[in-house]
Amino acid sequence: MLPFTTFIAIDWSGQAVERPKGLAVARAEAGTAAPELIDRNWSRQDITDWLADLADKGTRALIGLDLSPAFPLVDAGAYFPGWDRSPRDGPALWQLVEELSGEDPHLAATSFVQNAEARRHFRQLHDCGDLFPPGRGRFRVCEHGQAAMHLSPYSCFNLVGASQVGKSSLTGMRVLHRLRGRVPIWPFDPLPETGPVLVEIYTALAARTAGMRKGISKIRDGETLDAMLAALGSGPHAPLSRYDDHATDAILTAAWLRTVAGDPAIWAPKGLTPELARTEGWTFGVR
Template sequence: MTFTDFIAIDWSGQAVERPKGLAVAHARAGDAAPVLIDRPWSRADILGFLGELAERRTRALIGLDLSPAFPFADAGAYFPGWDASPADGPALWALVERLSEADPHFAATSFVQHVEARRHFRQMGDCGDRFPGGRGRFRVCEHGQAAMALSPYSCFNLVGASQVGKSSLTGMRVLHRLRGRIGIWPFDPLPETGPVLVEIYTALAARLAGMRKGISKIRDGETLDTLLAAFGSAPHTPLARYDDHATDAILSAAWLRTTVSQPALWRPAGLTAALARTEGWTFGVP
């Protein structure tokens, strides 16, 4: 497949209008460094931005740093014991949207407070009786992330600075709105035109660029340029400020540009048809 644009989005689950953790970087085909689209983003802004790409049929590969679904394969359901547990990813997004539609800023507070849903999550001061303990449940591709020496977190864990569940839930509401407008891999067949959205793990891009284990964040221009060079990218335009959200997005956009032509990444060995419908997959995990 050929793409003209590569966009990486560092996401946030913070339940405010303009989370500090949202960052968007854009690269074009070639070797010019990705450019940070520097503005105070809201999730609604990003939804509108992606909707415009869909309307223009821009051939963009979009990486979104969140988990698009919960574990399913380990228990045969997202929420075992709940008769409303959805059968696949798009139905899950619809359920999160329906139960959270009154929450502003695409938050999902109402979903995790639902009498049945809350039983499956570890929340501050409230660990549900169906949360299995330990590190919680993981998707198949998250076991693949761990095999690559990364440190995935269960989406059912909503406690701690490194939790990803809140981001994933807010992202599911956005995916629900994008359904049918943008091809969402691997839940949808890959479209021959227009944008394609994939799940990314920004730490994977950093690791593949040569960042050694134990260092997780890029907070200076020199380090960013060194890692960009590993992906064949020219040096970046200096930023007004360096934070890990901006640098993660810039590096991930450069990584997407180098990996898009690798057929094996579109057909990972562990991705079955059932997983493609239910759990999805992290782009770049074999």
């Protein structure tokens, strides 16, 4: 496999508006220069088009998306037990989300979680589905691996709270459906010899690798960001006009991707089975 020359981290957002404030994209090239924030007023469609263009150009990029590409399946034998439309694998799930949300503007997925059968599995504000289990909800196998690494995963079926990831994941599935056949996503697709590859990232894992203490999850100043970048072998960043955790997460995670991409073990985690590779996926960096 040819080495990657470009490393991109995308902090995602499930906000049902055209240009979510939480979307942030950072790009690093091979070497030690700090990643640069691509400072645009991004929409999800903008990012989809930009990634497709990278593929058309054959850019050898490792691209991290901060979202879950699938729901839990192994624990209950289905993404949505009891629903006759429950998909068989990740790509079929992305297609179903697209089919049910295709009329939603801005690549949102509001219609999916409002579907009479789907909504039974989600915890939403003032609406907890009857099939959402007691407690924190269902988790993918790799999310149990995140917890074993002392991270704090949230169930993708939980759509309530500032730390929920379900809305981001659902909107991301619409993007993955659009990029299907153009940009491979690991581990659902074989790793290509050339061109870009998408992986699921967890920005807190990058921060933890850089030495951030447990309990401190966000960087909101330049000095701390440079210290974390230095721990990953990166030079200092170009000062930002505004520091927020979306921008700093993207910058730091792009540097982390560059650091770990050449490690063969990260591409072959012990817990990743062929079934998980086609159904639940895996978080890049979870061992």
